[in-house]
Every structure is written in C-alpha cells, then in structure tokens.
Amino acid sequence: MTGAPPVAELATHAVTNQPPDYGGVDLFATDAALAEAALREGGAWVGAPLHDLGREAGGIDLLALGEAANRHPPELAAFDRYGQRLDEVRFHPAYDALMATAMRHGIHDVAWRAGRTGGHVLHAAMLAIFTQAEAGVMCPMSMTYASVPALRHAAPAVRDLWIGRIVGGVYDALLRPVADKQGATVGMAMTEKQGGSDVRANTTRAEPDGADGAVRLVGHKWFCSAPMSDGFLTLAQGEAGLSCYLVPRILPDGTRNAIHLQRLKDKLGNRSNASAEIEYHGAWALPVGAPGRGVATIIEMVHHTRLDTLAGTLGIMRAALARAAHHAAHRRAFQRRLIDQPAMAAVLADLAVEYEAAAVLVMRLARAFDAADGAESALARLGVALGKFWLTRRCPGFVAECLECLGGAGYIEEQALPRLYREAPLNAIWEGSGNVIALDVLRALARQPAAGAAVLAEIAAARGGH
Ligand SMILES: Cc1cc2nc3c(=O)[nH]c(=O)nc-3n(C[C@H](O)[C@H](O)[C@H](O)COP(=O)(O)OP(=O)(O)OC[C@H]3O[C@@H](n4cnc5c(N)ncnc54)[C@H](O)[C@@H]3O)c2cc1C
The missing domain is CATH 1.20.140.10 (Butyryl-CoA Dehydrogenase, subunit A, domain 3)
Structure with a gap:
C-alpha cells in the first residue's frame, strides 16, 4: 500500500528568521530620548505616571484594542428603525475601552489638574505614548484638553459646569445632560464646505434665543470629529460678527439638541475616530467669549x-x-x-x-x-x-x-x-x-x-x- 509520506517529510517550511511579536514593553522606560526630555522639562514627578501609562499602552492588550478599533471603524446610526432621528455613532467596544483608558490616565485633564509646573509636559508625553497604541482616540482627548482655556471665557456658571466635568472626569459615553455626567468631552466645529483655513467665510448663523446670550444655530460644518462629544465649541455669525458658541449635544432637559449627523467621512487614516459632516437645524448654544471675537x-x-x-x-x-x-x-x-x-x-x-x-x-x-x-x-x-x-x-x-x-x-x-x-x-x-x-x-x-x-x-x- 502506498500511503501518504510521514508528516515530517511533508513539511515545506519551518518558520525561521522572523521576529517575535512586538509588545509587552514599557513605552516610557524603553524610550530614553523621551524619558530624558520629559523628566528634564517636566520634573521628576512626571516619571511615575508616564511609567504607568507606558506599561499599559505598550502591553499586548492595549495594542490589540488599537488594532481592533481600526479594523472595525465607527458607523453612523442617523435614524432608528422607525425613522426617528438618532444622530449617533456606533463604535466597536475597543474604542470605548481605549477612551476609558486614556481618560483614566488623565490625558485630557492632567495639564489642568497637576497644580504644578510640568503638567503640559506630562500631557504631551502621555499623548505621544498613547498614540503608539492608538492615534484615533487622541483626537477627542486633545480637543477636550484644549477646550479648557477657551471655556474659561464662558459665563461663570457655564464655565464651572463644563470645566468641572472635564477636569477630574472619567469616560462616560451615556447621552445625558452634562450636569448629570461623570465626565465630559468637547469637540470643535469650525470648518465649513466653503472654507476651513478661512473660517471668516463661515456661514452658520446664530439667531438670538432668550436670556444669557443663548442662540439658535442654523448651518452646517463639513468636518466635526468626535461627534459623540458632549459639547462642541463652534463658530457662527452672530449679530456682532463671527462668534464662538458652546453647543451641548444633550440639552439641560435631557432632550437631544438639533445637531444632525449627515454622514461620516471615509478617511485615509485615523479610522477608529469618527469625523462627521453635521448640520445645525436650530441647535441651542451658549456664547463663549465676547460677541464678534470668535476667532x-x-x-x-x-x-x-x-x-x-x-x-x-x-x-x-x-x-x-x-x-x-x-x-x-x-x-x-x-x-x-x-x-x-x-x-x-x-x-x-x-x-x-x-x-x-x-x-x-x-x-x-x-x-x-x-x-x-x-x-x-x-x-x-x-x-x-x-x-x-x-x-x-x-x-x-x-x-x-x-x-x-x-x-x-x-x-x-x-x-x-x-x-x-x-x-x-x-x-x-x-x-x-x-x-x-x-x-x-x-x-x-x-x-x-x-x-x-x-x-x-x-x-x-x-x-x-x-
Ligand atoms: C480627519 C480630519 C478631521 C478633522 N476634524 C475637524 C474638526 O473636528 N473640526 C474642524 O473644525 N475641522 C476639522 N477638520 C478640518 C481641518 O481643520 C481642515 O481641513 C483644515 O483646516 C484645512 O481646511 P480646508 O480643508 O478647508 O482646506 P483649505 O482651507 O481650502 O486649504 C487647502 C490648501 O490651501 C492652503 N491654503 C489655504 N489658505 C492659503 C493661503 N492664504 N495661501 C496659501 N495657501 C493657502 C492650505 O494650507 C491647504 O494646503 C478635520 C480634517 C480632517 C482631515
């Protein structure tokens, strides 16, 4: 009987000369250039939190989450099954896990929470480290961090509410009024179809709507990343010219603001992060900074x-x-x-x-x-x-x-x-x-x-x- 040759003879290749998988490294400890520069500029105290993040971001679990969040990009759920507007983005669970991790380490707020010099150095080093696991979630982290100096120009009650939810906040993906949340994220909406660099060409209108300078926005934005953020700093033409407004995603009474997601961009990269085209159909917003001083x-x-x-x-x-x-x-x-x-x-x-x-x-x-x-x-x-x-x-x-x-x-x-x-x-x-x-x-x-x-x-x- 002529049977099949023994398995050993069938072997056509042994896998040799291939590197082991990358991962399981402390991305801070193994990066002498970053470590030296961060400790020199930020002070010795930034070392411990950077090691913590470096170990987690370089671990095989977080690297795998980064891959999964990019392999399964977000999807738009514009309407529910009965045709009611939803204007929501559905993310793979990996994205939520990455967001929660990034906020647990304080990438969004450590610069404002540190209470000592070196906070911005720590923030920037953390962002560089986390990017190595996943870059997309750094977009909402960056915008949330950066919104704080602008939000300081809002009326005191608005300022304190929003900065109070950002600084010390954790990831809270539930759609509810910011006052009821454990943490808040903030995006920015400037770019319109006819101009991104030239924001003075913005056509979105802000019509007065009662007390406190509140307005209703009518118009569109051509790029609005992280559209599930709790609020958006946005530019619109008010009575005094181009002005800055804070547009909450959920209104104080718990209903949805009129921010309608038209579609998500199909992007070259940064695919875990959603970037939307949006329209404001009478969205309620509050002023930030002096009227006409939007830029x-x-x-x-x-x-x-x-x-x-x-x-x-x-x-x-x-x-x-x-x-x-x-x-x-x-x-x-x-x-x-x-x-x-x-x-x-x-x-x-x-x-x-x-x-x-x-x-x-x-x-x-x-x-x-x-x-x-x-x-x-x-x-x-x-x-x-x-x-x-x-x-x-x-x-x-x-x-x-x-x-x-x-x-x-x-x-x-x-x-x-x-x-x-x-x-x-x-x-x-x-x-x-x-x-x-x-x-x-x-x-x-x-x-x-x-x-x-x-x-x-x-x-x-x-x-x-x-
Ligand atoms: C993935 C992604 C996410 C984004 N997310 C957001 C977001 O969340 N919020 C938001 O507001 N925007 C967002 N943007 C938009 C982004 O900020 C704009 O695309 C950018 O500012 C450029 O604007 P534009 O696309 O209108 O290009 P344009 O302004 O038309 O510029 C096109 C080119 O012309 C050049 N140019 C412009 N003016 C001049 C000049 N005077 N002289 C010489 N050259 C000039 C520019 O440098 C550029 O190379 C996002 C973009 C991308 C790709």
Missing part, C-alpha cells in the same frame, strides 16, 4: 491642539522607529542581523537621531506652555507653529523609511506600519495646514517681535552643543 476665543483652543499635533507626530515617529529597530534586531540577511549591516545601521541611526531631536523639541515646547512668563509664552506661540510645520512635514517620509526597514512585511496590513503610514500626514492638515502655518509664523513675527527673539535665544543657547 480670538477659539484660537486659544487651537493653540493647545497645535501642541498635540506635535506630540501626536512624536508618537507616530516613535511607534514606526520602534517597529523598524525591533525587526532589524531579529531579522538576518547575508549572514548578519540587519541591525549589524552597516547600511541598515546608518539608516536606523539617522532615524533615531531625528526622533531624539523631535522628542527634545516637543518636550521643550510643552514646558513653554507650562510657564506663565512672557518670554516662555512668546516661545510657545511661535515655536509651536514652527515645530508643527517642520515635524508634521517630516513625518510621512520618516514613517516610509521605517516601513522599508521591514521589507515586504512593512507593506502588509497585519503590521503596524501601514496604519502609521496612513496616519502620518494628518497632523499637518488639521489645526492649520502647511501654508497657513507659514503665514501664521509671519503674522506672529510681525505682531509679536518678542516671539522671534525668544526662538532665536533658545537656538543660541544650544549653539556649539551636541
């Missing part, structure tokens, strides 16, 4: 989200570099580990040096956000624009280089690199695209010459050093 008010939010475009970029760069180094340390070609091949060592060294410089830059700028004095805030104003322009432009090429270090494997969706590659261009686009930032730099130099002097003084201090 001046919301720019305080934008100034802080810009810092996060830098921190997010840092996280993307680090995640890509770590995967490249991990692969090269385990994979062999031509009788050597890749990392020991001179050409690969040179590639990785270039990438590592660029990442280390980025870590120094981002942590230094975050410290400037912590300091109240004039020279530091001047440095923050101009430095964040310069840093955003530079780092976000470098990021896609940087990630592509890291991707190539994995060879063909880097191009395969099961790896982290394709997701990072799609995420890489985004931080350049929002909160001011390249040209807009370049024009903003010129405006800052003209209006605030001290900002230019502060940047030059900072560079001069490093002259001749390594």
Whole structure:
C-alpha cells in the first residue's frame, strides 16, 4: 500500500528568521530620548505616571484594542428603525475601552489638574505614548484638553459646569445632560464646505434665543470629529460678527439638541475616530467669549491642539522607529542581523537621531506652555507653529523609511506600519495646514517681535552643543 509520506517529510517550511511579536514593553522606560526630555522639562514627578501609562499602552492588550478599533471603524446610526432621528455613532467596544483608558490616565485633564509646573509636559508625553497604541482616540482627548482655556471665557456658571466635568472626569459615553455626567468631552466645529483655513467665510448663523446670550444655530460644518462629544465649541455669525458658541449635544432637559449627523467621512487614516459632516437645524448654544471675537476665543483652543499635533507626530515617529529597530534586531540577511549591516545601521541611526531631536523639541515646547512668563509664552506661540510645520512635514517620509526597514512585511496590513503610514500626514492638515502655518509664523513675527527673539535665544543657547 502506498500511503501518504510521514508528516515530517511533508513539511515545506519551518518558520525561521522572523521576529517575535512586538509588545509587552514599557513605552516610557524603553524610550530614553523621551524619558530624558520629559523628566528634564517636566520634573521628576512626571516619571511615575508616564511609567504607568507606558506599561499599559505598550502591553499586548492595549495594542490589540488599537488594532481592533481600526479594523472595525465607527458607523453612523442617523435614524432608528422607525425613522426617528438618532444622530449617533456606533463604535466597536475597543474604542470605548481605549477612551476609558486614556481618560483614566488623565490625558485630557492632567495639564489642568497637576497644580504644578510640568503638567503640559506630562500631557504631551502621555499623548505621544498613547498614540503608539492608538492615534484615533487622541483626537477627542486633545480637543477636550484644549477646550479648557477657551471655556474659561464662558459665563461663570457655564464655565464651572463644563470645566468641572472635564477636569477630574472619567469616560462616560451615556447621552445625558452634562450636569448629570461623570465626565465630559468637547469637540470643535469650525470648518465649513466653503472654507476651513478661512473660517471668516463661515456661514452658520446664530439667531438670538432668550436670556444669557443663548442662540439658535442654523448651518452646517463639513468636518466635526468626535461627534459623540458632549459639547462642541463652534463658530457662527452672530449679530456682532463671527462668534464662538458652546453647543451641548444633550440639552439641560435631557432632550437631544438639533445637531444632525449627515454622514461620516471615509478617511485615509485615523479610522477608529469618527469625523462627521453635521448640520445645525436650530441647535441651542451658549456664547463663549465676547460677541464678534470668535476667532480670538477659539484660537486659544487651537493653540493647545497645535501642541498635540506635535506630540501626536512624536508618537507616530516613535511607534514606526520602534517597529523598524525591533525587526532589524531579529531579522538576518547575508549572514548578519540587519541591525549589524552597516547600511541598515546608518539608516536606523539617522532615524533615531531625528526622533531624539523631535522628542527634545516637543518636550521643550510643552514646558513653554507650562510657564506663565512672557518670554516662555512668546516661545510657545511661535515655536509651536514652527515645530508643527517642520515635524508634521517630516513625518510621512520618516514613517516610509521605517516601513522599508521591514521589507515586504512593512507593506502588509497585519503590521503596524501601514496604519502609521496612513496616519502620518494628518497632523499637518488639521489645526492649520502647511501654508497657513507659514503665514501664521509671519503674522506672529510681525505682531509679536518678542516671539522671534525668544526662538532665536533658545537656538543660541544650544549653539556649539551636541
Ligand atoms: C480627519 C480630519 C478631521 C478633522 N476634524 C475637524 C474638526 O473636528 N473640526 C474642524 O473644525 N475641522 C476639522 N477638520 C478640518 C481641518 O481643520 C481642515 O481641513 C483644515 O483646516 C484645512 O481646511 P480646508 O480643508 O478647508 O482646506 P483649505 O482651507 O481650502 O486649504 C487647502 C490648501 O490651501 C492652503 N491654503 C489655504 N489658505 C492659503 C493661503 N492664504 N495661501 C496659501 N495657501 C493657502 C492650505 O494650507 C491647504 O494646503 C478635520 C480634517 C480632517 C482631515
């Protein structure tokens, strides 16, 4: 009888020369450049919370949640089965778990809760670390963090209610009035179809509606990310011109505000996070800041989200570099580990040096956000624009280089690199695209010459050093 050959003879391949899975690392402890920069700029006290987050974000569980939240993107539930408006987004449970984790670590509020210098450094370092597990949820974390300085311009009762739910708040996805919630998240709605950079072209109207400056909004917004947030800082044309308003998702009486989700964007990356096109059909809103001073008010939010475009970029760069180094340390070609091949060592060294410089830059700028004095805030104003322009432009090429270090494997969706590659261009686009930032730099130099002097003084201090 001629039977099948024994299994051992059938074996066509043994899996060799492949790296072990990446994960199970403390993303803070294993990142000497970030650790040094964060401790130097923020103070020794930021070390413990960063280790806590680093261990959790680098653990295989959170990395798996990040993959799942991107593999199962959010879906719009515009109507219920009977045709009633719902205007809700349905998320995979992984997204909720990631949001809860991010808020438990205080990425959204630690800068305002710290009560000591270094809070913004800790926030930025946390955002960079969490981004390595999942970038999408950092959008609502960043907007919520950044909403606080703008919300300070609201009437005292509104300010205290909302900031009181943000600072110290936990993730609470239930749709109910903010006063009844354990924590709140805030988004921002500026961009309209006819203009995103040029927000003065906004056409959304704000019609007076009773006391306290309340208004009813009629209009649309072309991009509104994290549309399940509890409130949105939005720009609309009021009687005094373009003004800033806070639009709660649920009204104080528990009913839904007239914020209608038209559709969700089908995005290149950042897919775990929903970005909606919305319409206001008489949505109730309260003023934030002086009437007609909408841009001046919301720019305080934008100034802080810009810092996060830098921190997010840092996280993307680090995640890509770590995967490249991990692969090269385990994979062999031509009788050597890749990392020991001179050409690969040179590639990785270039990438590592660029990442280390980025870590120094981002942590230094975050410290400037912590300091109240004039020279530091001047440095923050101009430095964040310069840093955003530079780092976000470098990021896609940087990630592509890291991707190539994995060879063909880097191009395969099961790896982290394709997701990072799609995420890489985004931080350049929002909160001011390249040209807009370049024009903003010129405006800052003209209006605030001290900002230019502060940047030059900072560079001069490093002259001749390594
Ligand atoms: C995933 C995602 C999520 C987003 N989420 C939100 C959100 O939650 N809320 C929100 O309000 N917006 C959001 N946006 C919108 C984003 O902020 C805008 O897309 C961005 O500000 C650019 O505006 P725009 O798309 O209208 O482009 P435009 O303003 O039309 O600009 C197009 C290009 O022209 C350049 N440009 C503009 N003006 C000039 C000039 N004067 N000189 C030279 N060049 C110029 C810009 O730099 C850009 O490269 C999101 C965008 C994306 C991609």
